[in-house]
Amino acid sequence: MKKKLISLLVIPILCLFAVCSFHFVKADTALGMVQVNLHTDGRLESSDVLKNMPITLTSTTDASQTFTLTCEDSSNVIKTKKTIPLGDYVVSFQLPENYVTLSGVYTNGPRTDTYVQNGNVVTLNQKFAYNMIYINIKEREEPQPVEKYGKVEVNLHTDGKLVESGVLKNMPVTLVSKEDSTKTYTLNCQDDSNRAELENVPFGEYIVSFDIPEKYEVLDGKVGSGVMGNYLANGNTITIDNEYAYKQLYINVTKKEAPQPVVKYGKVEVNLHTDGKLVESDVLKSMPVTLVSKEDPTKTYTLNCQDDSNRAELENVPFGEYMVLFDILDGYEDLGGTYGVSGTYMHSTDTITIDNEYAYKQLYINVKEKKEAVTDNGSQNPESNENASSSNDSKKQESKDLNTDKKKSKSVKTAVFVNSLFFVSLSLFTGILTILFYKKTKKS
Secondary structure, three states, rough: HHHHHHHHHHHHHHHHHHHHHHHHHHHHHEEEEEEEEEOOOOOOOOOHHHHHOOOOEEEEEOOEEEEEEOOOOOOEEEOOOOOOEEEEEEEEOOOOOOOEOOEEEEOOOEEEEOOOOOOOEEEEEEOOEEEEEEEEEEEOOOOOOOOOOOEEEEEEEEOOOOOOOOOHOOOEEEEEEEEOOOEEEEOEEEEEOOOEEEEEEEEEEEEEEOOOOOEEEEEEOOOOOOOOEEEEOOOOEEEEEEOOOOOEEEEEEEOOOOOOOOOOOEEEEEOOOEEOOOOOOOHHHHOOEEEEEEEOOOEEEOOOOOOOEEEEEEEEEEOOOEEEEEOOOOOOOOOEEOOOEEEEOOOOOEEEEEEEOOOOEEEEEEEEEOOOOOOOOOOOOOHHHHHHHHHHHHHHHHHHHHHHHHHHHHHHHHHHHHHHHHHHHHHHHHHHHHHHHHHHHHHO
């Protein structure tokens, strides 16, 4: 009974062992190894390209069964262990930027393999050796445009003519690319020819840029002398499209003429009054009147009297405001006041306006002779005292001279009286002697 029970237990155990043995053998025989080699232009080169482009194998029979192969170094080679079941797989990968895949055949001795493209199917059918996958890439070469270059010449005209001068030398002309404004080409004139040229300017559209020197301005119009085209202005666009002949640029300038202000002129007359009356004397002749421009004090105009009329006049005085300046002569003082109905007498530093070119601008100044002022206590100022002292001295001298003259006159009169008395006495004495002598003679 026991033996029969043991035999019954052994049978399931043997069956389980057989099933397990079959499963492990089947799994081992179904796994394979894979090696990926990334070539660049047909050669295996060390770089980090494969490290940045993982390879994915997706089963053709079970899309959920995928295996991603990555490179851990810069060898551009991936090796796996026996972890991938044998079968057909779609190869997929993402190329790094600036790379493209190359097709063709890889030959290494007796071994020949076709380079795999993204999306190709490979078959893993070796369980004891690496299944080799070769991918060939190269750097993408961007096609370089064929650059063409032209020549440019600029001609600067003055009033439509090419005149030698230093103008263009002081106004470089710059071409700014419309496609790339960082690309500029400048034409510099080295002499006084007013021509400048430049070669090797790439084909394209350009904005012409220049600054006109001070005292000049741009003129437009057609270019003469058989040349087709218009004169250029700053900011115009040109096209360089000829590599065999100069692209001609013409710029026309003219010299600015600063507009001259229209200056109008007036007439001025000054009249010097004494106590409100125009009296002929030489006072104004000795006190010229000056007009000083308030806008420009360096501009002055002087009225000089040439005679004793106390009138002076001056024409061609520019319109504007003026300060009137004059100095009163010694012995005179400024009276001021109102002159008739026409205005007020002027003082030095007063302001007048010249604004009439057809009639005289009349100026009136009023003066009077100074009189010595006596104070309440009878004293005078130092100057008056000095004058008074001088006057007193004169009067004393005159009085002294008069007394002297009186004394002299009295002396003369006394002398005349004594002489007369002497002659009268002498005559009487002589008469008496004559009478006495006559009587004596008669007696005898």
